[in-house]
Amino acid sequence: MNSDLNVALKAARKGVETIKSYRNKKLNTREKGFHDLVTDADIATEKEILSVIREHCPDDSILAEETLATHSLTDNRTWIVDPIDGTTNFAHDFPIYCVSVALWEHRQPKTAVVIEVNRNEEFTAEAGLGAFLNGKAIQVSATDNPRDAFIATGFPYNDLSLIDSYLKLFRLFMDELQGIRRPGAATYDLCCVAAGRFDGFFEYSLQPWDVAAASLIIKEAGGAVTNWMGEDNWLFGERLVAGNNRIHQHLLKRIIEYIPPEFRQNVDIAS
Template sequence: MSDQLNASVVGGKSFTAVAINCASKAGEWIKTKLGNYASLDIKYSSHDLVTEIDKGSERLIKNLVMTHFPHHSFLGEEGVEPGPKASAKALEDKLDAEYLWIVDPIDGTTNFVHGFPFFCVSIALAHKGDVIVGVVYDPVKDELFVAEKGKGAYVHGKRMSVSSEETLRGSLVATGLPADHHYALPVNLKGIAAVAPQVRNLRIAGSAALHMAYVAAGRLSGFWEIGLSSWDLAAGALLIQESGGIVTDTNGKPYDLSVRNVMASNGRIQDELIAALAAANANE
């Protein structure tokens, strides 16, 4: 067993168990607030919303994590100023941490605000920059996606496996509409125009973390998006890798925490999807 896997338990406390507990408790609380938030603020753009529920969920998760692991570092979306530069800087400032919890307290806030049932809690733990635990919890469907590095990925306690589609033509693929209207959104729209005619169909459901969990579970064959942040991707990336899939940037470079333009798939359609974006100049 590697040192990293030995590191998955410290002082008798399982990192994965703590992540699951945090995601479950936050998700249960979020679900009780569906349709009942009090304040709504726009952060970076009209696509980038925050409520007091996002902030409360993050506080709940951080307090639980710090109770168990007071010396760990914590990076949560709501503790960072809006915008791509701020999120990149926040990650850079914490990359040297031995243990770093990376949290999106509600991925899919716009869906939550409108009562559209596609949002989740995303929690990852990185050890020296390498993600070793990933948990994505969908409170509406009560679906818990869990991965531990080297130990596989699971949903409903059953091991997940990516889809078997061999070509884009037979694949259901997802993407998003980025909050950055100046750069990322126009690039992603070019990608949508290029990819949509080449796939079986395209989905834009509004939660990158949940889309990635669906790739891991074989429900989608691929997902890409320009201009995401570490808290959108970290947990979902491990889910996909531990389910037999591939996660890179949109040019094919292997995933790490600094990746903002992501390409994830069952592996079989990865090259074809990267090529489709490149041909449209929609890969960065």
């Protein structure tokens, strides 16, 4: 492991410790947006993660969900942090939520760590060096027939503009795929694609901290990640489709068929 991965692991593990310290406490919860929860645990966890990053990398930039959110990226080394992906799950004691820490440089992902708190699953990747789960190499599935495909998605909660088209697409996938799940944490969904548990994934209304780490893990596991136009500009685009190469192409084809062009475009391409 290089020093960047060590820093990412140290920061993410510190985040996990903080989350666990809030499990038996009464949470202070508020809506920062439509159906978009934030708790005092999110704020405290982000503070601890950032303290580790700043200690070791004081000159690096930071993009973090709760305190340093932005929709732009430079060539500088930038840490992209989601303290709790799956806050609604966490607030309701539903056991799927993650810490996500990524380092980007020259507008490309370099280092990634995602930890699913309850199962203590540590997904890691470094650009060009492969993807790992608890230290063991992982790769995307070999499923090539859509009828055998098991995929994940996320139900839109703060942007209902695509809901009618989305439901038509969802209905189609229910008919032609083996199964669909919605765990409620996009970061974890994507890591499960990397580990070969899911064959594919699609969602919209995603934010950069939802995908910055896990998408590198998928790529290093041999998978594909694009926006809904099949392009590489997905970090700030809010629309993402991923999977092994065959299932990714099938999902992308159906999205292009069922989602009107104006809704397939990236929302923000500031990256």
